[in-house]
Amino acid sequence: MAERRFPSAERWLVPATLVLVHLVLAFLSASPSIHTGGDNAAYVSLANSLASEGRYVESWHPGAPPHTKYPPLYPAVLALMMLLGAKTWGAFKVASMMFTGLAVAACFLMVRKARGPRAAVAVSALFAVAPAVLFSAQWILADPLFMVLTLACLWLLTPDPDVSTRSLVLGLVAATAAYFTRSAGLPLLIAVVVWLALQRRWRPLAAFAGLFAVPGLLWQLRAGADYVSEFWLVNPYAPDLGRAGPMELVGRVAENLWTYTTEYVPAGLTGLDGLPAGTIGMLLAALALAGWVRRMRAGPQVSEIFFFLYVGLIVAWPAAWSGDRFALPILPLLLLYAGESAALMFRRLRAGDAEAAWLPWLGGAAVVAAGAVFLIPAGKTWYQRAERAAQCRAVVETVGPMGCYPGTVGELHAMALWAGRNLPEGSVVFSRKPRLFHVFSGLPSVTYPFTTDGRSLLTEADSMDVRYLVRGNWDTTGRLYVDPVLSASPNRFCVVAQLGYDRESPVSMLAIMPPVSDDVTVPDETAYAVLPCPDAVDHTLPSAAEIASMTVPILDQ
Known part of the structure; x- marks a missing residue:
């Protein structure tokens, strides 16, 4: 769909305002503490080995073996920061915050290109204040950078009415970079390849294969089958439980699909849990599925192919890896597809009774109600986190980065x-x-x-x-x-x-x-x-x- 335009002054003012609001909310609700999980420390250690030794090794492990699990792009970004003088936990947390701000901007640009400015404002506003997005802004993890690169790729490769050569090249680079940020970027690579093949764009496809082939092969030779082998385990953190059989895989998919639908996604967008979260999640999933099917019938683009593949990945991998942060890259697409379905239902209702004066009022009330369903609980969640963060900052100043924990x-x-x-x-x-x-x-x-x-x-x-x-x-x-x-x-x-x-x-x-x-x-x-x-x-x-x-x-x- 051709991009409908704001007046020129508002064209960048609106996304800039949304990014600013997001950054303010993220800063006020961010905990200054260090995450007690090991991943944050691992990224810092890997970055330090790159910056100080020029090697990508596990310095925490005896013998400092080569690291093969996390792709190197995010640690390379942290290493560059270290070479420029960054030494504090706060500096690396601010980098995550900047990346989530850029993700809000990329979300706005993608939806504006796909559906127009009004949809872009609605989707990116909900995305900017989503508890899961704000929560990811405070930790030293690859998720914020992965979000930026994924949404930037989807924006660049969305036709308007076609994809320019410059956008195509930049989109292919973004897809490759996303894969080297998180291994979960593989669905994006496959989506781009499938889309290029469906479009019969053989030269760009060959160029993309060449762009990815050398670094991809080198990383695969280094990583081997470690990550893939963990995928098939019942629980990667308890390898003694063995590999999952066919029936266990089916049960895993069903369990993850239900959990993402009724817990992780609605909680990530609103902060709610229990029955309210389950109700919102089921309704959102039904509307999004209808919107996705409609777009697939009209001709799948990279976004639709990626959505299908990425959902398939996160519902198929071990439940121990699941969580709302893994749904972050698809939240804008879920909101977009669900919004399109709701808008189509209203248009059909209006077409059936074109003279009803109350229908426009009903549509406006529905938009306000939908916004309130997401924004009010999200705002409450933010306020609670901001209060805890303020209390934690006072403690950390005297007790240190672990002071807010027992x-x-x-x-x-x-x-x-x-x-x-x-x-x-x-x-x-x-x-x-x-x-x-x-x-x-x-x-x-x-x-x-x-x-x-x-x-x-x-x-x-x-x-x-x-x-x-x-x-x-x-x-x-x-x-x-x-x-x-x-x-x-x-x-x-x-x-x-x-x-x-x-x-x-x-x-x-x-x-x-x-x-x-x-x-x-x-x-x-x-x-x-x-x-x-x-x-x-x-x-x-x-x-x-x-x-x-x-x-x-x-x-x-």
Whole structure:
């Protein structure tokens, strides 16, 4: 559909205003804390290895093996920031915020080109204030950049009435960049290839294959089948459960489809849960499906092909990977397709009773009601998050980047800072969160085995030359998997340091001693006694200034 135009002054004023509103909302509701998941720390560590060594390696892992899971574009962006002087957690968070702002702009441009300015304002306004979009703006993850590149590609390759050569070239570059930002960009690559083939644009198709072939082949040779093999597991975080069979895959698709429809998508757009979210999600999905089918019948474009493939991907992968952030790239398309279906229903109703004076009023009321259904709960969600963020900022200023979490989380931060200052360089440490431990300490770290079999932990420690173990209170894993090993083989450990906020069970740095014999005592119910190490070390806690610093420790060594 040809793009209907605003007056020239408003043409860029409207999207600029939407972006500004989004950035203000994102800034006020963003938590200054570091995410407790490992992905944020992994991206920072990968970027640091690129910036400082020119290598794309897992510095947190013993031996720093080549990294093969996350594509390198987003870490390369962070590495460039580091080379320009960025060292704080806040600087990298601001980058995510800028990317979500650009995603709002790309959303507006895509919908304006596909449907016109009114639809663009409606869709991009809902997208700009969506809780899931605002939430993604505060973390150091690849999702915001992936959103920008995906929506930019869809905008550039939307016909108006045709796709210019310049737009085509830029769109192909954006699609390639999206894939090298997240592996979930593969559906976009396939969608572009299918669209070019349907359009019989063989030269651009050949050029696109050439553009992608060399870097794609190099990355595939490096990555191998690691990510693909995880896709077929029942649970990638519990590989012992094995691969999913045909019936399990069918059940996984059905479960994910239901969860995305009734939970993740409506929650991501409104912040609601339960029955209200399920009702909105079902209605939105039905309208969007009808709109998508209508567009497919009219002649599929890149957006429609991508929508089908991407939905297929996220409902087919393991449920452990699912969440509202994975639906972010398709939220604008869902809103666009659903809006088109609703508009078509109203036009047909009006055509059936053209003289009814109340129909225009009904249409206006329906638009206002639909906006209220999304905007009111989204606004409430934003307000609650903004209040928590304001409280958190006051705490972080004095307690540091982990200050808004329970003290048991802050213990790992303090112990990692202590370890980086006191343990021998290159020491390998068992910890609950190895990537976080590494960015705080600079030391390599691995997760201790989640098993009560003492042989597993000690055998792995000996094979990987792990010489230290953090027994913390992050969650119950220390009590479940570390304590039985300590009880069974107390002679294999000694206490190097204890830094605890919980006096009854302080976080402990334990040294793993060489084996005295091959005998392993059977665990019993008696209390174990791990003695202090004979060589004394400085047990002083990191200073308040060290703990409160918002500088990424590995960037300040």
